[in-house]
Amino acid sequence: MSQPPTRARKPRGITLGRVLGARIVLMPSTIVMALILAVFYAADEDGFSRQGFSIGLAVALLLFVSVFLHELAHTAAARGFKREVDEIVLTFFGGHTQFRSADPRPLEIGVIAAAGPLTNAVIGALALAAAGALDGMAARIVLYAGALNLILAGFNALPGSPLDGGRVVNAIVWAISGDRWKGHRWAAQGGRIVAIGVIVVAVGVPFLRGGQVDIVAAIWAMFLFSVIWPAASAELRAATVLGRRENVTALSLAAPAVGIPYDATVAQAREIAARAQAREVVVLAADGQAAGHFPVALTEAVPEEARAETRLVSVTMPLVRGAQIPAAATGERLVEAVVPWFGRTDVLVVVDEDGLPVGVAKLEEIREALS
Structure with missing residues (x-):
């Protein structure tokens, strides 16, 4: 054989x-x-x-x-x-x-x-x-x-x-x-x-x-x-x-997201997210790398009159630097991309071919989909 x-x-x-x-x-x-x-x-x-x-x-x-x-x-x-x-x-x-x-x-x-x-x-x-x-x-x-x-x-x-x-x-x-x-x-x-x-x-x-x-x-x-x-x-x-x-891709397991510079305001972030139909915002550091994220729904807690002056740091949850996976990753490639992050982070940024954030995926949900 x-x-x-x-x-x-x-x-x-x-x-x-x-x-x-x-x-x-x-x-x-x-x-x-x-x-x-x-x-x-x-x-x-x-x-x-x-x-x-x-x-x-x-x-x-x-x-x-x-x-x-x-x-x-x-x-x-x-x-x-x-x-x-x-x-x-x-x-x-x-x-x-x-x-x-x-x-x-x-x-x-x-x-x-x-x-x-x-x-x-x-x-x-x-x-x-x-x-x-x-x-x-x-x-x-x-x-x-x-x-x-x-x-x-x-x-x-x-x-x-x-x-x-x-x-x-x-x-x-x-x-x-x-x-x-x-x-x-x-x-x-x-x-x-x-x-x-x-x-x-x-x-x-x-x-x-x-x-x-x-x-x-x-x-x-x-x-x-x-x-x-x-x-x-x-x-x-x-x-x-x-x-x-x-049949599972990283993007299919992620909440739609959009990348926004760290110096934007909550009001600007809400507007950009609405145009992109994103449920998550990925906060980009000065070098363009993902530094944090937050659900768009979280900004509802910021008073409307304060949103134009409030910086994203007030609603941002930090991300482990480099915690990202390709949107098209599937099968064994997805497994190989995810495994190194177990125990190091709870979420991963999903990026497109140009390295731009398009989603935020919970590591536990990815694990369940692949098991």
């Missing part, structure tokens, strides 16, 4: 080297999987078979190579789009490739994801063809390896996250709708369907047919469900929150 992280992680494991700039990491759980496969093939009706154990180890080794080639295909595709790949991690679950995905595009996400299952499908087809030309144990090993590759390709191609097929669904929906997070939501819902489908196929179908449920298949189904369902659910929650953030 391809996995675009927000930042590179270095999991514990055995470093096998580097390929295409990526660190190859072998997790100890991979060895456990090899032993499980060996024992599986060693157990038959006559008991434990040394020959079966040898076949199992050979198949496990070929499967390990196949998983590596699967992840290498992801890596090569990512490098083809000039993405930096941090790691290829081989685990009990198969593996995943971590690459940097700043400013991703649907086409590359889809191509990178599809490269893995396609590689396994090709390996599986070639192995089955080669098995027909071999005899004895070699034929059995290659045949098993081919079948496992086709299973690996088919399973990874299922249309739900966190499987590669889910990434392809994400890319297609994103490309058609233009909504990145809608693609994630569809892929996550697909992942939930796949998780339930695994249980239905392994347990529900045999039960409804009146047959006996295979215990091993049921255990594997529950194991896969426990991996796929939480991952898909987490992606769905994240996509819902992040999608909502994309």
